[in-house]
Amino acid sequence: MRLSQISAMFSSSNSQVLISRVGSALHIKLNRPSQLNALNLPMIAELNQILDQTNQTSCIILSGEGGKAFCAGGDIKTLYFAKTQPSEQNPPSALKQFFFDEYKLDYRLATLKPVLVALMDGIVMGGGVGMSIHAPVRIATEKSVFAMPEAKLGLFTDVGGGYFLSRLPHRLGYYLGLGGFRLKGADLVHAGLADFYVQSSELQNLISKIGTVQSQNLTEVKNIVRQFQPSQIPEFTIKQQLQNIEPGYSGESLEQIFNNLQNHHNQKFGQDNLKILKEQCPLSLRIIFEQIKRGQKLDLRENLKMDYRIVRRIMQGTDFFEGVKQVLVDKNHVPSWSFKDALTIPQSEVDKYFAVLENEEELDI
Secondary structure (H helix, E strand, O other): OOHHHHHHHOOOOOOOEEEEEEOOEEEEEEOOHHHOOOEOHHHHHHHHHHHOOOOOOOEEEEEEOOOOEEEOOEOHHHHHHHHHOOOOOOOOOHHHHHHHHHHHHHHHHHOOOOEEEEEEOOEEEOHHHHHHOOOOEEEEOOOOEEEOOHHHHOOOOOOOHHHHOOOOHHHHHHHHHHHOOOEEOOHHHHHOOOOEEOOHHHHHHHHHHHOOOOOOOHHHHHHHHHHHOOOOOOOOOOHHHHHHHHHHOOOOOHHHHHHHHHOOOOHHHHHHHHHHHHOOOHHHHHHHHHHHHHHOOOOHHHHHHHHHHHHHHHHOOOHHHHHHHHHHHOOOOOOOOOOOOHHHOOHHHHHHHHOOOOOOOOOOO
């Protein structure tokens, strides 16, 4: 199927993904605005169908419809109901298929031949991070809101979190991953989560200009984006907190981080952060710490394979379903986790989540 035929298929407002030609570039827009463009299996399938026809395209611009979100994450409520209220349209097999397909899509986007430009305009969380964070050109705006809040849901910072969180300066990866803290606007550039900052009002002009690039030339695309970036971008809003974050979140174990915060030179920072960590799923905290620690030594492909091993074990447990039920479905916010205290979980229990999958398929990327 040619790109022209694909364009006709995905030009209807009923499609979960919209595409349009902009000069030599292709603009792909996630189109579930009422769900903050949450990623689901049909959307992944549509994206793959489009990407199959784009090898000769100069650039792919990826954005979200609606003005509020790039993508607020995976549609995890649907996954919850695949377990608790399975149906023909939403079978239990979706618990495996979704993450398998999602991580493969993330790797595909990260390794595209066309230059991928991710417009991180609006909410960028979870699955939305996976589709944008590995792009060679990542653009934040004043409306950007980044977070990885998975620990509160009994999940973990997947989509390659071990890769990009471990490579952030000042132990920011541990701070963001364990606590689920948010960063906004130009903070994404300062933290190393985006490459450029452009006002949202300029995005349409920027998209048109990117369409003039005739070849898959990353340097040329970056030079164009640089023209749209203000000479001075807003300051890092947590700059003063870095002197608290780095010593607080340093260490070779989660226990050391807890001790750092308990005895922090800034008592308020330490106690406030300790309180937030103790509100997260204990097992998620241990898995996330281990994931980031191990992820620093692995490339993106190996990180995503590791993530798939972890998520398959999590889907066989109870914490994720309890977290989604309490936080997103019933909204009681009083989950009953499988472990009460992160620091008393045996390391051998944590290690099980990272072991090679013996009785099922590994992620093939």
